[in-house]
Amino acid sequence: MKPWTAIIFVLLSITGTFAEIKTEDDVLVITNGNFKEATTEHPFILIEFYAPWCGHCKALAPEYAKAAKKLLEIESEIKLGKVDATVESELAEKYDVKGYPTLVFFRHGEWIEYSGGRQADDIVNWVLKKTGPAAQELKTVDEAKALMEEHKVFVIGFFKNQESEEAKVFLKVADAVNDIVFGISSSEELFAEHGAEDKKVILFKQFDEGKSVFAGEFDQKVLTNFVKVESLPLIIDFNHETAQKVFSGDVKSHLLVFLSKKAGHFDKYVKNLEEAAKKHRKDILFVTIDADETDHERILEFFGMKKEEVPAMRIIKLEEDMSKYKPDNDEITTENVMHFVESFVAGKVKRHLLTQDLPEDWDKEPVKVLVGTNFHEIAHNKEKDVLVEFYAPWCGHCKQLVPIYDSLGEKFKDRDDIVIAKMDATANELDDVKISSFPTIYLYKKETNEVVEYKDERTLKALSEFLERGGEKDSTSEETQEQDEDDDAPRKDEL
Secondary structure, three states, X not given: OOOOOOOOOOEXXXXXXXXXXXXXXXXXXXXXXXXXXXXXXXXXXXXXXXXXXOHHHHHHHHHHHHHHHHHHHOOOOOEEEEEEOOOOHHHHXXXXXXXXXXXXXXXXXXXXXXXXXXXXXXXXXXXXXXXXXXXXXXXXXXHHHHHXXXXXXEEEXXXXXXXXXXXXXXXXXXXXXXXXXXXXXXXXXXXXXXXXXXXXXEEEEOOOOOEEEOOOOOOHHHHHHHHHHHOOOOEEEOOOOOHHHHHHOOOOEEEEEEEOOOOOHHHHHHHHHHHHHHHHOOOOEEEEEEOOOHHHHHHHHHOOOOHXXXXXXXXXXXXXXXXXXXXXXXXXXXXXXXXXXXXXXXOOOOEOOOOOOOOOOOOOOOEEEEOOOOHHHHHOOOOOEEXXXXXXXXXXXXXXXXXXXXXXXXXXXXXXXXXXXXXXXXXXXXXXXOOOEOOEEEEEOOOOOOEEEOOOOOOHHHHHHHHHOOOOOOOOOOOOOOOHHHHHOOEOOOO
16 A cells, blocks of 8 residues: 555644544544543544554545545534554553554444445445444435435335335345445335336446446345445456455455556556456456556565566455466457456366576575475475475565574584575465465474474574474473564565
């Protein structure tokens, strides 16, 4: 996400009962001293617990301010507030704040954790849904028209009998989907205006074809899936505004198409995605990524790609450890995109595992260099104990470990039964090894190839003793604990 480098805060004082509670960009500034008053006097208030240094908090700030302003404009009694959790630590602890930002919604003093999106419209829609009916009663064409103009996505259920089983299913879905506004109507005027039949659901949207008509059975899961899928653009441009919808949606397989805006690729190639996107939108999200953006360089690295390879496409399957799939042909034509997508859906595309070329001098230094092609041969040598560090080049903890790990290699370089090795896990992937954080250190034991994860201190002494014991637990010492810094260790899935 692009960090927000300049956010201007305008300090205002609220008159009347809340004169002492300041605001910044229409957001109440909550402290331990005024918290009780704010949550008592305001029956509905969403409070963000943030840290000033948090990048995600900085990205949220302007959207949060927009949401607060919009609520003021529609004269809603709902307020937005924020707490600097690094200062008001008692409040953060009380509401179990473990990460930033954490948003908590208070209704008449009772609280629930926020579960909506990070854009202004998502925030407004979520809090409105939590304070009103699941679906607004629509009696006139003008009422419906106003809501359609106000919201990018608006769903209307047309039911002559709002007590019918189908209407009840619709209302359950409306209540469960927090970031989209729903309406319900029995009005003949509205039926006629939209050519709707009884027991019909229409999703209106300010993009693509303008509306989608539900034609499935009235099952809560089926209708929910329809709303979530059809509320997204047919082809999503990946950026800081859409990132959460892309990665947190129900569709976990994504076709990522890497293009260059500077080279005019979007005008040239996006239309070639439409046919496959329309046919397979229930199975796959179609996402474009501008490879020119500095913030997207990490995504290219994750796929082992360089800007020179753009335009190109990949499929990623989020529910399977971010499994990647590469086409035989990267050409972005209508026919080739359709072939790649349909082959993937049919299970005919093999998972693509990244690997670097094996350096000629991979075994020259005391610490041996492993890549995808030589890993199993070296690590599974049953005549040697093989210690492998899985690292990321950008990981701060890994950089700190380099001189210690090099010293370890030097210390054991003359041992015929021990190998010290390392592998860049961002550029080399293995079917049978899943790395979730960096650095991860495994010992592959001789004779059995049993894998033992190293969790002790990252010091030369501790690593040496671990190797001397052959990975066995030291019975003379207390059970070791992971280092405190590991709580913040970088994860492999942080793109």
